[in-house]
Amino acid sequence: MSKAIKHISSTVVPLQLENVDTDQIIPARFLKATNRDGFGKNLFRDWRYENDSDDQPRKDFVLNNPTYKGSILVAGRNFGCGSSREHAAWALKDAGFDVVVSSFFADIFKNNSLNNFLLPVTVSPDFLAQIFSAVEADATSVIEVDLPAQTITIKATGVTESFEINSYKKTCLLNGYDDIDYLLSMKSEIETFENSVTR
């Protein structure tokens, strides 16, 4: 399966909270694995379940509400703050998300997401509010993300906004390239650099 991301068109899961930290996205006690798989089932664990029990989903949490589904998570500002745990990006991806939309992302989370082909789309606060109201009015509202054009559109209203992404990362996402492949291809330049610096 190609990791590449180009166009995503989906209904959304609205998480209307600010400062969602990575301890909430994936609590520390689930970081004990030594591989990258299976974190999705513990995504937002403590917001999702009462008493840490699979049998007691919290009805008021959006991920447990069958009305909302899709591969786009929309959240309030400063999403992904706190711990650098990449497990947060792995959990979101594993739970089926390809895009996270917010008006503001924490730095490390943003990098981790891009490294895992989870696209963080930063929109204006006004546009974010428009998405939330569109979804509130109609849970089947579709959002369209066009990475080549760098635009995000609320289908119901036709309102579009463009988003930023640096051209290097865009190329990586569109083609499924990893940073590490690029860096490995630079080995000899790195060695030359090491030799040029007296440390």
Place this chain on the structure above:
Amino acid sequence: MAQTLFEKIWNRHVVKTIDGGPSVLYIDRHFIHEVTSPQAFTGLNKRGIKVFRPAQIVATADHNVPTLNQHLPIKEELSRLQVDALIKNCAEHGVELYGLGHPYQGIVHVIGPELGVTQPGMTIVCGDSHTSTHGAFGAIAFGIGTSEVEMVMATQCLLQSKPKLMRINIEGQLKPGVVSKDIVLHIIAQISASGATGFAVEYAGSAIRALSMEARMTICNMSIEMGARCGLIAPDETTFSYLKGKEFAPAGEAWDKALTDWKTLFSDKDAAFDEEIFIKAADIEPMITYGTNPGMGISVNGAVPALNEIPVSEQKGFEKSLAYMGLEAGEHIKGKKVDYVFIGSCTNSRIEDLRQVAAIVKGKQKAADVEVWIVPGSKQVEAQARAEGLDKIFETAGFQLRQPGCSACLGMNEDKIPAGKYCISTSNRNFEGRQGQGARTFLASPLTAAAAAITGVVTDVHDWIHSNEEVNA
């Protein structure tokens, strides 16, 4: 051209800049621990490659480790497996490991500086957001994710975009009872938990210059809690005398050479910052947090804000936070009962922190219904505390002096705060569930935490010192 401290270090480490993209940044030092490294080693093994520069990596076990009976096998199976994986991976890849039982073991951000591995002018990374701690030495130090850990292991480089630059100037003298933890909690309360996102923050001004290295580390440590990519402080005599003679610091001729270079590491007079903030040291009070992000801080004498003081878009989060904490809007914090006191974490578990606590609790006893854990940041801190007899003071006070590790800073090892209980903690995060599911955290300085240990309630350390004149903190 005038350059900032950050730019001087950054420019020396750029191997190449990609058009319209990030730079390939060379990394001098890489710290690893058991939680965020296993998948990176697996990645290398899958590619059939070895760690590129093993001598530039230092490993330790800290997040998962128990803080009692460390000589026994780790009880919890998954934690044990993770620590074992680290031992195996380091052995296979030739990486130096200061694991459990080693006299240098400890929290990764405590051992790097105390061993002199952390030095001015370096680029330093670790798969842990509090890597910003090392910036106190005038280094560019930042947290990374596991994919990036793998990149550094494979190539000693990372792809990074240059952040914007902010300088926070703190001028003047601190009030008695106010310490560096209060400075940083004050800054975050002012600019919010995302106020420095996208920035590298340089801390400057006379109040910063007056701080010890350990106090500077506390401030840089919490840079990430204002969203900053990293925090840094220009090295000076305080830095140099701290480093001199440390295990891995340069010695002899190499020391002289390094020193000449380190003395060039400061922001030039006319260097430009994207943003600059000025704070009067005298305005800073002993701080405490009431909510579930580190930006929700107030003076210990203050009250939780009223709902109408909070911007509308944030009210939902604010109410959720207070419900979690069991607090009311407008309520005063002073006098609130605490159940646990945690003195530890990479923010405040160094010897000076322990000395400060010992100085004000000496000869006193903890409140009857409070549990107090003192968790030194490293084996070396623990040994030093014992050598100075601090262990006796803690014992008399009824405090538990435990063994080094991250402990109750994060609910990952055996040390957890029970649901619903209040813990005054010297750590850096008060997120929901951070110290254990349902645990309620008040972040504060070691002094404020120590005072609460004795009184059993949130206390203004300033009043308290006055009513205990024999104590001179």
